[in-house]
Amino acid sequence: MTDLSVETTPIPGLLVVRMPVHGDARGWFKENWQREKMVALGLPDFGPVQNNISFNASRGATRGIHTEPWDKFVSLATGRIFGAWVDMREGESFGTTFHLEADPSVAIFVPRGVGNSYQALEDGTAYTYLVNDHWRPGVAYPALHLGDETAAIPWPIPLEEAELSEKDRANPRLGDVVPMPPRRTLVLGAGGQLGRALSAALPSAHAVTRAELDLTDAEAVAAWPWHEYGTVLNAAAYTAVDAAETPEGRVAAWAANATGPATLARLSREHGFTLVHFSSEYVFDGTAPVDPGHVEDEPLSPLGVYAQTKAAGDVAVGLAPRHYVLRTSWVIGDGKNFVRTMQELAGKGVSPSVVDDQVGRLTFTDELVRATRHLLDSTAPYGTYHVSNGGPAMSWREVAQAVFERSGRSRDDVSGTTTQEYADGVLAQGRPFAPRPLGSAMSLEKIRATGFEPEDALVALDRYLA
CATH class of the missing domain: 3.40.50.720 (NAD(P)-binding Rossmann-like Domain)
Structure with a gap:
C-alpha cells in the first residue's frame, strides 16, 4: 500500500495522485477525495460541485479527447484504464501530452482546458470524476481526434478495434482545434x-x-x-x-x-x-x-x-x-x-x-x-x-x-x-x-x-x- 502523494506531469497543472487502498477479504476501501490531505500536498482546492460516473461494460471502450471548461478530479471505482491528456489551452504548452495506466489507487487532477481521454483495459470499468461547475446543455468546448497524429497517443488497444462513439470519431485534428482561452x-x-x-x-x-x-x-x-x-x-x-x-x-x-x-x-x-x-x-x-x-x-x-x-x-x-x-x-x-x-x-x-x-x-x-x-x-x-x-x-x-x-x-x-x-x-x-x-x-x-x-x-x- 502506497502513501498518499501528488506528482507533477509535463502538462502544467495536470497532477497524478497516488492513493492508499485498504483491502481485506471483503474488498477494499480508499479515501477518493480527501480535501485536507490532498490540498496540503499541492492539489488545488478546486471546489467540486458535481460527481459523475462513466461505466464501461467492455474492455476497449474509449472516450475523449474532451476539453470541458471546468476542472476535473478523475479516478476509478473498478477496473483499469489507459488515460491520456492533451493540453488544449492557449500558450506555449498547447499540444503537450501525458499518458499512464491507472487502477483505483491512482487519480488525476485535470485543469480546465486540458483534454481528457481514456481507454478501458478491463470489462466493467467504472470511471468517476468530480467537476467544479455544473454541466450545461449546449456548452461548446474543444475536442481532439483520438488518433491525432501530432498527439500520437499509444493506445494499447488499436482504435480500429476499440469501441468509440460516432461523435468522437468526428473530432478534429490538432491543427484544426481552436485553443481554449483562459477564463x-x-x-x-x-x-x-x-x-x-x-x-x-x-x-x-x-x-x-x-x-x-x-x-x-x-x-x-x-x-x-x-x-x-x-x-x-x-x-x-x-x-x-x-x-x-x-x-x-x-x-x-x-x-x-x-x-x-x-x-x-x-x-x-x-x-x-x-x-x-x-x-x-x-x-x-x-x-x-x-x-x-x-x-x-x-x-x-x-x-x-x-x-x-x-x-x-x-x-x-x-x-x-x-x-x-x-x-x-x-x-x-x-x-x-x-x-x-x-x-x-x-x-x-x-x-x-x-x-x-x-x-x-x-x-x-x-x-x-x-x-x-x-x-x-x-x-x-x-x-x-x-x-x-x-x-x-x-x-x-x-x-x-x-x-x-x-x-x-x-x-x-x-x-x-x-x-x-x-x-x-x-x-x-x-x-x-x-x-x-x-x-x-x-x-x-x-x-x-x-x-x-x-x-x-x-x-x-x-x-x-x-
Missing part, C-alpha cells in the same frame, strides 16, 4: 480612478460600470455569466465619505460597500473565481503608531458610516475561499483628487490651509495595479494585504507642500490647520462631516514578504505631476 477577468467600477487604471493595465479584461452591472439588482446579478470569469476585481465603491453621514448616503454606502461585496463573496464560492476587493485604511480608528502603522490582523475599529461599511465589506469578502483584500490609503489617479486640487491651487496663486494632524501615505493607482498583478501572478497566499506607496509617512499638509514645490511655489505658501478646526468650518456651513482616522499609515511588511517592493511616494509624485 476572463472582470473589472467592476470601471468608471472610477482605480477602475480606469485597472482597465488600462488589463486591456483584455471585461470592464463594466455600475450602469452596466448593478450588484444591488438581483435580476441583473442572476443573469450575469459569472462562470466565464476566473478573476473579479471589485473597484466599485461608494467613496463620498461625508455624504455617507446623510440618510440617503448611508443607504447607498451600505449597498455599495457591504452588500455588494457580500454578493461577490457568495458568487465566488459558487463559481470558483478569485475575488480581489479594494478596501480602505478607514476601517481603523487611526490610533496605531505611525511606525509600523496599522497591521492586517488588527481588530477593525471604524469611526464613521463610510468606514463601517468598508469594514463590513472586508468581513464579507473574507468568506470567499479565493480572495484578496487590498486595503489602501489616499488614492491618487486619473480624475479629481487631492494632488490635482493642490496643483490647480498652486497654479492659480492660492495659498491654502491644509490639515497637518492626519498622517499617512499616498497610493497612486498604478502602484495599486502593480500590487494587484503581483499578488495574482505570484499566487501569493489568499488574504488581506495593506498596499500604498512607500517612503516616510506624511501629513496632508506635507503632501500639499511637496506639490507646491514641484509647481514652482514655496512650501511656506501652504499653512496648517487641525482636523477639528477644518471640521468646525464645514459643520458651520450646515454640511455633513465624517470623522477621520488621524493615523492612516499602514505596515507594508506583509506584501513585502511576497516579493513586492512599494515605490517611494515622492518618486511616484514626480512622475504623476510630470
